[in-house]
Amino acid sequence: MSEPIRVLVADDQSLLRGSFRVLIDTAPGLGTVGEAATGAEAVESARRLRPDVVLMDIRMPGMDGIEATRHIARCPETEHTRVLILTTFDLDEYVYGALRAGAAGFLLKDTSPEALLTGIRTVAAGESLLAPSVTRRLIAEFARLPAAHPVPRSSLDDLTDREREVLLLVARGLSNTDIAEYLHISHGTVKTYIGRLLSKLGARDRAQLVISAYESGLVTATSTSERRVRPGSA
Numbered sequence: 001m002s003e004p005i006r007v008l009v010a011d012d013q014s015l016l017r018g019s020f021r022v023l024i025d026t027a028p029g030l031g032t033v034g035e036a037a038t039g040a041e042a043v044e045s046a047r048r049l050r051p052d053v054v055l056m057d058i059r060m061p062g063m064d065g066i067e068a069t070r071h072i073a074r075c076p077e078t079e080h081t082r083v084l085i086l087t088t089f090d091l092d093e094y095v096y097g098a099l100r101a102g103a104a105g106f107l108l109k110d111t112s113p114e115a116l117l118t119g120i121r122t123v124a125a126g127e128s129l130l131a132p133s134v135t136r137r138l139i140a141e142f143a144r145l146p147a148a149h150p151v152p153r154s155s156l157d158d159l160t161d162r163e164r165e166v167l168l169l170v171a172r173g174l175s176n177t178d179i180a181e182y183l184h185i186s187h188g189t190v191k192t193y194i195g196r197l198l199s200k201l202g203a204r205d206r207a208q209l210v211i212s213a214y215e216s217g218l219v220t221a222t223s224t225s226e227r228r229v230r231p232g233s234a
């Protein structure tokens with residue numbers, strides 16, 4: 001029997017922390033390992049407890065959830081910990097800030113309990129997650145914002161034509177299954193390409209690949225919404 005997914009709950013409201021813990025602890029294959037009321041507590045607890053997933057609120061006293069996410073993503077002790085942002089604020093700057101800081105997913109607090117549990121499992125499995133209400137805006141608007149750390153286009157020089165093609169499809173928001181169907185390749189082959197892209201671009205996850213695609217200039221909002229990606233060579 002596999003070990004349960006270990007979750008740290010970080011939220012400044014004790015009632016919400018308690019509610020999340022009850023929900024998670026009663027779900028199959030999940031369990032909480034602790035909670036935090038501030039961003040600083042979240043960072044300290046993540047380093048000490050090494051959870052698989054941190055369920056992170058954005059607005060907390062002192063260090064906010066985005067800064068806490070940045071610390072967790074950059075710390076060697078928590079390099080395998082995934083951060084799922086959960087907030088009531090559906091605002092672009094939070095989405096972009098959280099993803100650039102290293103968050104693996106972003107959901108709103110009005111999401112259903114079932115969707116929240118699925119989200120935890122999704123990010124724990126190495127995938128990335130965005131609330132449906134923000135996915136299209138992320139893809140359409142990302143290029144309009146100044147890049148915090150622009151990725152030089154030369155960093156894409158080592159990618160093959162097929163890897164660039166897969167990266168374009170990831171930036172368009174396609175899932176692995178969608179990419180496999182579009183390119184007429186197996187799901188396993190898509191996963192192999194995603195793994196190569198993560199390694200070559202130094203990205204933590206799928207969300208970071210989207211950021212790299214935009215900040216390198218490889219893809220723009222116009223190219224993802226108006227152009228079809230031409231098949232490349234394998």
